[in-house]
Structure formats: C-alpha cells, structure tokens
Amino acid sequence: MTAVATPAVQAQAGEVLAPLDEVADLAPHSPARGVLIALGKGLAIAVPVLFLTTLITFALGAFSDQDPAAAVLGEVATPADVERMRHEFGLDRPFYEQYGSWVWNALHGDLGSSWFTNIPVADSIVERLPVSLSVAGLALAIALVLGASGGIVAALNRGRFVDRAITAVSAAITTVPAFVAGIGLIIVFAVLIPVFPTGGYVPVSAGIGLWASFLVLPAFALGLDASADLARQLRTGLVGSLDENYVLGAQVRGLPWRRVVLVHALRNGAAPAIAVVGLHIPRLVGGAVITEAVFQMPGIGQLTRDAALRGDVPVIQGALLVAVLLVLVSSLVVNVVLARLLPASGRAA
Template sequence: MTTLNVRDTTGRTGPAAAPADPARTVPGGRAVARTAAALGRALLIAVPVLLVSTFITFMLGGLTDQDPASVVLGDSATPADVARMREVFGLDRPLPERYALWLWDALHGDLGSSWFTKIPVAQSIAERLPVSLSVAAGALLIAVVLGGVFGILAAVRQGGRLDRAVTVVTSVLATVPGFVAAIALITVFSLLVPVLPSGGWASPSDGLLTWASFLVLPSVSLSLDAAADVARQLRTGMADTLHENYVVGAQVRGLPAWRIVLVHALRNGAGPAVAVLGMHVPRLIGGAVIVETVFALPGIGELTKTAALGGDVPVVQGALLVTIGVVLISSALVNVLLVKLRPAARREV
C-alpha cells in the first residue's frame, strides 16, 4: 500500500492530512451534533410511547360498556336509529381500524367532534389548553426559582442551620397534596387577607396584572412538591460539586464566589435537579385536573373530567392525546438540556 504525499508551502513532503471533521471545524459544530443526537434519541423513544399510549387510550374508550349512540339519542330511540347513529360515529367498524383512522386524522389536526355538543374537539382543546399551560408554566417557573434559590443556599451552607431548615421545609412540602395547598392558600390569601381571587380566570387581554392575579394561587399550589424536590436534588448535586478539584482551583485563582457557585458548580451539579424537574412535568399536567376543579379554572383538565363523566369519548381521547404530546415534548427538551449540562457530553463527538 502506498502513502500519498503532498508538498506544503515550504517544500516539504509528508502524508496527506485526513479530511477535517465538520463537527470539529464548524463553529458550534459539536454542540449542534450533541443536540441533534439527543433529539434523535428522544424521538426514538417518543414515537413508540406515543403509539402505545394512544392505543391504550383509544382501547379504553372503545371497550366502555356505555353505548354512545343510545346515550345521544335517548331512551326513545329505536334499534334502527341506534344502528344508524353507530354508523355515523364509526362504531360499526373493527376497533383496530377505528384506531388507525382516528390516529391518521389526529396527525392531520382532526380530533373529531363531541358526540353531544357537536363542537370540534380541536376547537375545545384550543380554547382550554392555554389555561392549563399557563398554570403549568407558572408552577414550573415557581418550582425552578424557589427550588433553585433554596437548593443553592443549602449547598453553600451545607451542615449549617440554613441547610437543616431547608431540609425540614422541603420534606414537609413534598408530602402536602396539591388540593390541600390550594385550600390553605385560598383561606389565607382570599379570605383572611383578601388580596388574590379565590377562583375563576382572566385572559391576558384583560390586563397582565389581572391575569397574573388569577394565576398565582393555582401555580403556587401546584408547584410546592416540585420546588421541594428540585431544592433537595440541587443541594445534593452541588454539595458534591463544590468539593471538586476545579472548584478549589477556581478559588485559588481568586475567582469571585458568586461566579464559582453560579457558573462552575451550578452547571455541573444541576443535572439531578433538571432530571427530577422533567419527571414532575407529567405531574404538573395531571395535577391540573384537581387544581382546576378547586379554583374553577376552564382548563383542559376540567374539560377532560367533564367529558369523562358524561361519556364523551372523542373529547377524552383528544385531550389525552394532546396531554401526551405535551409530556413527550417536555421530556425531549429535558433530555437535550441534560446533555448540555453533563460535563462528559461536552467531550463527546
């Protein structure tokens, strides 16, 4: 085998250089490659999860003992009328065929219509989803801020009174159910000190302050256990990180304490906290059902509950499909964030 020699500008010859790796030569190439790989892995997980979860959801709706055609038409309907209505609903087809058609239409934005109100399911969800997302986003923000602040303080003051106080408080908050926190907050801030509304909803178009006033109590009641878990995980992760050699080296070089904690230690110790926060996203969305009931919020949780009690299967299936999609998207974003935070990932590719 012969080796191809090339002549450089100085006249010397040597082996030809290997082609440059685009991921190493293009600015930000490694970061783009890591992000793409993380998204690819998340997609490989999300697709089968979506198929299995939606199939189970559709099966539960299809195996119900309640005949929707009879419910819609009432007791005075004849068997012929019921048969015609079942054909309109597509209930005369095999269950796998109905699932395939429903999933195909859902992927094209058609979630069907309510069996009782005839309102398109997509329209009902589009009207209710912003309420639930606002409450969940507010709860997520509060959990990150509170959990982050107290987790960092406990890590910096590990072993001290503040550390022990944070441990006790977070242990208590993690055991408080959302509806109990909601009732307590209403009692304090709507009855004893009436500064916030006890329920209802206002859109941002009514004014940001008005909208925020209706958002505070539901978001806080939904965020307490998530904030407690974030604080504990962040404290544990940063307590170990603060004793690493690179942190000690940064202290020797005279870097400011705030930079050592918030830049070096936080980035490398936040992985467990981000992971547990990702696990709380489904809980925030699922817990919205109870919180929306307590605060009388017109969200997707309340829509799903009302539809389930009334036997409106298309609405339940559509709402669950959208909820599953939100959970999978948030999980993919958390996976990408974990890749960016993990120190070993920055040396890959």
Template sequence: MIKGLLSGLVRTIAIFVPVFGVATFVTFALRALSGLSPAHLQLGESATPETIAQIEHEWGLDRPFLTQYFDWFGDLLDGDLGVSWFNGADISRLLLEGAVISLSVAGLALVIGVVFGFGFGVLAAVRRTTWVDRAITGFMTFISVMPSFVVGIALVVVFAVALGWFPSAGYVPAERGWAVWLAHITLPAIALSFDTVSDVARQLRAGLVAAYRENYVTGAVVRGLSPRRIFFRHVLRNGMGPALTVLGMKFPNLLGGAVVTESIFGMPGFGQFAADSAQRGDVPAVQGVLVVSVVLVVVFNLLVNVILVRVTPASARGV
C-alpha cells in the same frame, strides 16, 4: 456541543415515535374496551338496539376496528381530534380553550418551582451542614407532603377571603388585562408549585454538594479561583443536572394536579374538561385529552434534554 445536541434530539425522537404510536393505539382502543357508544350518551336509557345501530353507523363505528383507527390516526396527524359525542363540538377547539388556561397555571407554577427551587437549593448547598441547610431541608420536606387541594383551600381562605388580595375563583383571559389575568392564576399556580419547589431544591442541593466534592473543584481552589467563579463555572454547571431532570418529570404532575386545582378555583381548564368528559363517557374527548397530554409531556422532556446538553458538560458528552 452540537454533536451532543443532535444526538440527544435523535434519541428523544427515536423514543417518541414508538411511544406515540403505542399511546395512540391504546387510547383509541379505549372505546372498544369501555363498551360506550354515542347512542347511550345522546339517548340514555331510551336507546334501543335499532337506534344504537343507526347512530353507530352514522359515526362510522360499525366499521372494522383497524379501519377506524387508521382513519382516526390520519385525522390526528392533520390536527383533527374529531367531535364530541356529548354536543358535537370540535374537540380540538375545546381542548385549545382549556389548554390555554391549564398551561397558564402550569407555566406559572413551573416558573415558581424553578425560581424558588433553585434559590433554596443553592442556598442550602452553599451553607451546607449549617442551620440554614437543615432549616431549608426540613421546610422542603414539609411542603412536599402538602396536597395541592389542601394548599389551594388554605390560600383561598387566607388570601382571597380574609385579605381580599386575589380573586377566589374564575379565569380572565390575558386579552382583558395582564394584571387581572395574573391575579386569577397566581393562587392555583402557587398551590401546584409546592411539590416542584421541594423536589427541585432537594435535587439541586444534592447535585451541588456532590459537585463540590469533585477533584476539579479542589483543583480550582488550589489554583486560587474565587468562590464565586468556582461556583458558577464548575459547581453549578455540573451539579444542576438532577434538578433539570426532575423538572422533566414534574410537568406531567402539574397537568395531572390541575384537575383538582381547577375544580377548587372554578377554572374551566384542561383538567376540568378531562374530568367532565370522563364522567359523561365522552370517549372522543377523553382520547383527545390523552393524546394532547402525551404530546405535551414529550415536547417538554425534549426541551429539558436540550437544556441539559447545553448547560451541563456531562450531558453533552452523553454521560
């Protein structure tokens, strides 16, 4: 188990290092490719070639490209993402403020996806080929095609406006009360979770049904083991791998879907900050968003790989 865990960590790190290097280089090259300048953002149409050259010199943008990149990369390793062209604010602080909001929503959406996805998937697998299995499969297919912005609008109309159970927009930090915080992130989290619920449920159902057909399950039945013990000892451990793998791929979707969802619910989160920065042409802010997104996705996939090795025997053997 420990050997498999270390092997998985080494493989993930070996993939992460070159991916992170390429991603940061491409991200930094965005400024040169975009042709944008802080002078255009600060001065608008009144910018002249002289003022543009002066401002770019102040920002160090007249230096060689690789010199700028390595200086930026060195600051990045120290946790410094630079300052915004728009207002001169520290990008690390702005991203942290937005990431707290987005990760709160995405984290709750992930919890909802895991709880309901595993619940529906297990129920469908245990009742396979029955009307329960067909009903769950049909319902999962239906919610998988529902766009998050449509679900979000429907949730606001029903549960915020009509029933008044939840606030329709805004965000309240957890420091001001856990109940109020949870009430503000529940509807956007539900809107984001539909796709995760459906994919986890379908992948888990397929994995469990396949595990039920394996010889070791037949052998356990012949030995007289109880259905409960067979399920938890053999079927679940060997059949949940595809569902866990799907979770690793769903996290980027949750962060990406936050852009639209945060706009609907008026939440100044990570996604909304990324959209606003892109519209303004604030290149350092966009670069910071992309770098943080890459790190979050890789870290989350690393956690999923660790869980896979710990939980599923096939992953521990490197299968």
C-alpha cells in the same frame, strides 16, 4: 489576610485544570453533537411511546361497556335509531379501521367532534389549552425560582441552621397534596386575607395584572411540591460539586467565588435537579385536573373531567393525546438541556 497558594497546591491545581483545558478545545463541537444525540434518543423513545399511548387511549374508549349512540339519543331511542347513530359515529367498523382513521385525522388536526355537543374537539382544546398552559407554566417558573434559590442557599450553608431549615421545610412540603395546598391558600389569601380571587379565570386580554391574579394561587399550589424536590436535589448536587478538585483549581486561579459557584459548580451539580424537573412536568400536567377543579378554572383538566363524567370519548381521547404530546415535548427539552450542560455525555456516546 490574603491566601497564597503554595507551589504544591498550584501544581495540583494545574493537574486538575489540564483536563479541563483539553475539554475546552473540544467545546465548539461537543455541545452540538451532544444535543443532536440527546434529541435523537428522545425521538427514538417518544415515537413508540406516542404510538402505544394513542393505541391504549383509543382502545379504552372503543372497548368500554358504554354505548355512546344510546347515551346520546336517550332512553326513548329505538334500536334502529341506535344503529343509525352508531353508523354515523363509525362504531360499526372494525377496531383497526377506527383507530387508523382516528390517527390519520389527528395528524391533520382533526380530533373528531363531541358526541353530545357536536363541537369539534380540537376547537374545545384550543379554547381551554391556554388556561392549563398558563397555570402549568407559572407553576414551573415558581418551582424553578423557589427550588433553585433554596437549593443554592442550602448548599452554600451546609450543616448550618439555614441548610437544616430549608431541608426540613422541603421535606414537609412534599407531603402536602396539591389540592390540600390549594384549599389552604384559598382560605388564607382569598378569605382571611382577601388578596387574590378564590377561583375562576380571565384571559390576558383583560389585563396582565388581573390575569396573573387568577393564576397565582393555583400555580403556587401546583408548583410547591416540585420546588421542594428541586431544592433538595440541587442542594445535594451542588454540595457534591463544591467538593470536587476543579473548584479548588478555579479558586487558585483567582476566579471570583460567585463565578465558581454559579458557573462551574452549578453547571455540574444541576443535572439531577433538571432531571427532577423533567419528572415533575407530567405531574404538573396531570395535577391540572385537580387544581382546576379546586379553583374552578376552565382548562384542559376540567374539560377532561366533564367529558369523563358523561362518557364523551372523543373529547377524552383528544385531551389525553394533547397531554401526552406536552409531556413528550417537555421530556425532549429536558434531555437537550442536560446534553447542553454536560456535553461530555454526548462525546462518551
């Protein structure tokens, strides 16, 4: 039987949709303005954050108890040799001169050289960065696919068994650390069922299939927590959107239910989930240290860990700087996406 809207319902729908028509008239200008405002606010926060993080990072290395000159030369070095090496490293200069010189060189792509290998830090990072970006990128994609699918299915079946099952599984996944998930995945899918390799990495030039096979397990281990949080937040936001009056108005106008859910309700209910994705991106970058250690992947995380064990400060500073830049850029992207989805926030500002 086809539902027929009464005049009272049609009048209510018209009142609900009238403000939406007015918003549509402003749409050509609002998204761009909201994006620019979000970008400006993000840059206003990112610049001082970047300054403070570089200052703190450099200060931790400069004021540490370790004497890099003595560590590089070894126990047989004479005091004169140590002083000569400190001069070569520039450690005999005041702190502000060392920091200013490091920032100036970093702006020109020079992050210094390793104290122990003399390999330029920038070269080491360029060599290792594709590994970490591949794992983090695939982990983010897995989180988006699993989290979005689970959240939408749970919201459309709220109160039913499917909704409760997805919510329970998501809550359980959030309690499992990435390294525990990684070990479990290795035991199941690399030892008991030898489908994927236990660890290592090959470049994409060796073949996309072979390259992807080394990324699947670490990416799943790293992205499960994000997918669980995303599913829960998207489920909550979409349930709230489906209860709004504009959904009723869209149904009265005869719009297909799939369009109502995936275009109108999802756009308004996805903001909290996107914010959660923004919060998880730093965790994906930071979690690479543990994940790469579990799967023996030569990425930025392993580079930073090895440098920290031997006290190679320039490498640590360069790796942390790149990690901070990745987090800040991802935060800007998330803010722009939120402004694009919710242009009204830009107009209100």
